[in-house]
Amino acid sequence: MPPRLSRRLAQLPLHFGAIQAQLTTQNAVPIRAFGIRSLNPPKHSKFNDGPDLPILKSSPAAALERKANTLPLRTGAIAIKNGMTAIFDPDTGKRIPCTVLQLDRVQVIAHKTVDVHGYYAVQMGAGWKHPSNVTKALLGHYSGQGVSPKRHVYEFRVKDRSGLLPVGELVSADWFQEGQYVDARSNTKGKGFAGVMKRHGFGGQDRSHGVSLTHRSLGSAGPSQGGGSRVYPGKKMAGNMGNEQNTVQNLKILKVDAENGLVLVNGSVSGPKGCVVRIQDSIKKPWPKIPETIVEALT
């Protein structure tokens, strides 16, 4: 049953004094305001902020400035790892192990800019996805840019506006040159739930000498009363291993086949066959010199 006001309270006679008070407030001429008023009007800052002051280290502008030297000048590409083989150098006869990567319909989808998003990046897509498997919102995103629906979508950060390749531009294998260096970013092979010996290289415990049932487990998880009687954050324990992003830096490009979209990269790349690999100009090597013909074709 809902609570009801008691009869005595409901029939309480009105106080004459209360009505008088209301009348007095009505007599004061109020200023009528139009439009929306801010509840928090701008106040004078008590901090020292002005146009001439140095930018704070923790600000986005400072972060961009710090990053400027380690951001590639141009976008990378999404590739599929096909497996490993080797090529022989015909002159020296040296065998060079290599990973075969394939670029399939890699296209620029969108841009991210400092004004809107706070950084410069190129959104790239690869492969093809059936439109019926794409949500309507995402389909609108692709169609608005004039690009077919993509299977894989990733972002590549670039240093400044000049690195933003026009939307819809196809990036084929000859985007990379033979002899240049790239960084390959991909997910490692998943190992499932792994123990500490496999996951962190712990030594395990003795086979015998009284050890019972804990031959492969970790020893102590932390100090006792002196150390706070707790397990410290970040303690290495058993858990899921692998299937996490890994970057292999400074891989030399041995061969490029634009027709088949193949890029042969020296050495190995993380992940199983068929995984997605993002390759971009190596940040620890000098930027590759792009032939002028390619630059002209793009601009």
Added chain:
Amino acid sequence: MASFSQLTRQLGCLRLSAKPQQSAFQVRTISTTYTPKPAAVPFPAKLPKQFLNQIPVRYHPHAPKKIKVHPPPPSARDACKDPIAAVRESQLAVLDPTGERKALFDYRRSRRSVKVGDIVRVTFKNGDPFSGVCLSIKLQGVDTSCLLRNELTRVGVEMSVKVFSPNVESVEIVQRAEKRKRRARLYYMRQPRHDMRSVENIVSNYLRQKSAVTGQRTSYGKRR
């Protein structure tokens, strides 16, 4: 109560046949009665605005258009279904244009090929020959290799030779195995009981005969 005559009572069984027969379709219960789908009634052409929210959005006069899906560009994956094979073929075209070396080791297909148990002599570009018993042949495209075992200075030595390497100048079969080996990998020959020890005598014999036939001197002296 008037009773039926004897005759009509007997004729009563004919009543069932006299009745018009009903088809199975007509005697269905009401729950399964078929009602045809009513024909769609078109919406009035000029519907007042306040009724628009009663009809589906796609029938509104300014309904959102269907999203245009752009066709994909030509696919590199369709052009090259097996990139590893493509790389392998392009490499073999350079390293082994005649296909001779491939046939020499493709023991699954060619009968004249090297087989495990054979004694093989390999000469390298730098002039160093190596000979030994073939313990295994790994067929891996450009990476095809064979494992040769010999004994040098009374120490067992094994060498894995990348067959398509440009450093491998020639591969000769010195002696065939007496019987076909029943294993693909003759790792048991590392055991002292099965070890063939040095094959140098057999190889030097072969080289002597070869030089007698061809009348040329071979690079016998450089052999270790």
